[in-house]
Amino acid sequence: MAKKTPLVGITASKSGDFSEWYTQVVLKAELADYAPVKGLVVLRPDGYSIWESLRTTFSREFARRGVRDAFLPTLIPESLLSREKEHFAGFNPEVYWVTHSGNNELGDRLALRPTSETLAYEMYSQWIKSWRDLPLKINFWNTALRAEIKATKPFLRTSEFLWQEGHTVHATSKEAEDETHAALDSYRHVIEEELAIPVVAGKKSEAEKFVGAVYTLALESVMPDGKALQMGTSHFLGQNFSTAFGIKYSDRDNVERAAWQTSWGVSWRLIGAMIMTHGDDRGLVLPPRVAPLQVVIVPIYYNDADEGRVMAQVSGIQDTLSSSGIRVHVDSRQELTPGFKFNDWEMRGIPVRVEVGPKDVDSGAAVIVARIDGEKTRIAFSDIASISGMLEEIQSKMLARARESQKDLTRTAASYAELASMVEEGGFISAPWCGAGECEEKIKKDTGAEIRVIPFEGDVPSECIVCGKACSHAAPLFARGY
């Protein structure tokens, strides 16, 4: 049997060249690839499987809140977009414009949706007539298209990205605000439980909020390179859009009222966060809950006599794990050495590897290797279903480890000078802020750091780190971000 020379795995180190490491992991673990158009990427089956897993879990969470899925087309007429000029202005430089169909020039240019507020709300204004039609809670799983001029970074910076956008309409301000918070809670739950990434929940500053919103809630996380990443946002829109789009309902007292709205979204950038948070120099490390494969079994034998008894054992293990609901795969490729296979599956981040050779068959136990720390254990064949519990443990360990790392990357600045030097070093910097736009702007100008989030939790400090004035909320987290 001709053995193939192992391909080179990840050649950049995570601590040495984070950006190059990230790109190699994405490409070599075959999560995504570059499309022929600059800025666009293709999601390969393993990447898509992770997205589908998230989609399923999010949809279940949304459904619990009474949200239903629907579909909106990709094209939005320019005339409709201009209905809410302020909201749309921010997207203008990024909009792809369709000007022709076939050889015919279009009268009204069509935008590829950078986000669907205008289209959704135009429909909502027709669907909502009475208080009986409220609340209306719809979510759209689609893509957004925003031409990116900076270097493409799969999952983090692409001109088209997979996401979901939820858009709800309510009779009262209170109900809409509750929904805004509930959406953030759903996100937090799924991101922490499924992706094992800890997040800080809070509010955006006026300067950083979504321009169409009354206020924006956000989840923020800090990546191992010290840069912050926005994980999800939930906007309380007040009556800003309902007034512009005429989303009015006739109330129980027959008076016509403008409705209250929310919108909220997460994107495939969560996959980018997962790669950065958990990966190591060998490649991807997948949280078991979202891993396309949770266990890979590598049979080891060097002659035909051993092949028979090893494969019989392997097939028994596969059946046991499979019927315990574990996503398991047997790597029976003949032309590759066990060592090559180990490296290959490690690079792809599969949580648990099971090795079965002739000696293991003799001793009645398999070698089990956890991807997270490379720890080897032996588990008796009769006890092999305990891998199920091991996967849950790995999932918890990953969240705990990421929490530890986020804690290490979060520091408190005692003075303005310290804030500046800490920003330079990276991570979340907690610093008291009075709430004034000028102080926020000065920090951004001096250090390049912006307010990522004003945490819901935390003591209210006494003096702003810039101007010394009183503060009315917890100290924000400052950082440079993605």
Next chain:
Amino acid sequence: MAKKTPLVGITASKSGDFSEWYTQVVLKAELADYAPVKGLVVLRPDGYSIWESLRTTFSREFARRGVRDAFLPTLIPESLLSREKEHFAGFNPEVYWVTHSGNNELGDRLALRPTSETLAYEMYSQWIKSWRDLPLKINFWNTALRAEIKATKPFLRTSEFLWQEGHTVHATSKEAEDETHAALDSYRHVIEEELAIPVVAGKKSEAEKFVGAVYTLALESVMPDGKALQMGTSHFLGQNFSTAFGIKYSDRDNVERAAWQTSWGVSWRLIGAMIMTHGDDRGLVLPPRVAPLQVVIVPIYYNDADEGRVMAQVSGIQDTLSSSGIRVHVDSRQELTPGFKFNDWEMRGIPVRVEVGPKDVDSGAAVIVARIDGEKTRIAFSDIASISGMLEEIQSKMLARARESQKDLTRTAASYAELASMVEEGGFISAPWCGAGECEEKIKKDTGAEIRVIPFEGDVPSECIVCGKACSHAAPLFARGY
């Protein structure tokens, strides 16, 4: 309690004005609505739920064949499209062109994908190096965009439609041909079992095949108005694309070979077929397996004393059905009469209605009404879980009834004159054909009917109905189509 005057339901009859009836059902049952751009529609939650149900079932079928899902971007550069000019020529008049991003004119225009062959195969040519990479079987759930100039018809004729496109690559011709047939089998299974629509499976003629294919397999169905509808296609592409796109693999003997390919797709037009096949003058009739709600419970009471005991019973029924895995809803809207609710849920096609009033509570049984035929039965509360079996029966009945209807709409022409008059009356017309393009074209020119499908099954007739020459395959089904 103020009772609302019932809204008017479907005002067109299915036999009287089929087209108007169809549009009213789509809009009033709230499956879809028109978007602000001509040709585009929005899928509302009930419509989307049906599509999601199909998507889930199809994906499971595809997975059984080893197909995995992935994602391709919406934009395809013009330069790439021109790689396979012949295939692309047919789409030219329908392509939406992006010429600008923001205020910048693009160098290479970008097409909104009318279909993804070119993009997928450009990627495949990079991913496939060796026989080890084959077979490659990927499916994409996305939309296709083709500017429609004719009147918009939700699910049947829109400028953007939800669909899936499967694209597989194989080492041998035989394997690719087997896959082409297996894809058609998956479609047939899901369409008949889930949507209760019978289909005729077979081959397209040379004139009607997909231009890039060696041959096209298809499922065809005939709608109650006598027009044929293509339900799904599966193309054996041979090496047509692999040659143009350089999809080559180095074989076990180290010789480089062009791969063999298939592509196959179904779209939301299946929802259109479902509406047309099963609906009636009261509105939609949903097959239980894909219905967003399978059972609606309408409580009936006219005073507070009755309300308590009726609602207690209703809630027990809801729990029982829910825990049997039935999708059930209680219509407890206070401001609507029971009669209004009956009509409303009938229009929306919910398969089973359960009525519970004070007398029913006294007698220990509920009134059950099947949407399919309006048949009323009484089921004891203790036996209410038997509705589960009833739903299965309804599903079978719907397929049987549709089969009967398709049989009635399929006739055999004995002469050319009869063929012409039968086409005029509508339906599938079976007529012997020698296989020559001229005979096919003459029929099309004289009658407006095209060959919808050459069935896999059926005797080989002796003489072509046009020229009298010998036939080498079963008699095709001719019809005018959607």
